[in-house]
Amino acid sequence: MILDHHLMRSEEGALxxxxxxxxxxxxxxxxxxxxxxxxxxxxxxxxxxYRQMPVPAGWHDAYAHQLE
Structure with missing residues (x-):
């Protein structure tokens, strides 16, 4: 059996x-x-x-508007 996606979004899921x-x-x-x-x-x-590779201010909003 292969399980994936949401289960593997956390350390607890992997455990x-x-x-x-x-x-x-x-x-x-x-x-x-x-x-x-x-x-x-x-x-x-x-x-x-995100601490190691920060995105520019406003990036998330711009991305969200791109999907509309």
Missing amino acids: WLDALSASAGRKVYCAADFMKFPRQLLEAQRADL
């Missing part, structure tokens, strides 16, 4: 997936595991990433 896999006695994958890529929980790291 839950590992616990589920252990309790099921079978591997339950996220897409990254299945493709043999490292897990990158970008949403869980959002605050740190």
Whole structure:
């Protein structure tokens, strides 16, 4: 079974997936595991990433208006 997306938006989701896999006695994958890529929980790291790579003031508003 492959689970992904919202579950992997937090560190807790990744830990839950590992616990589920252990309790099921079978591997339950996220897409990254299945493709043999490292897990990158970008949403869980959002605050740190914005501190490391800040976006210009007004960027979020401009992006939101672009979608309208």
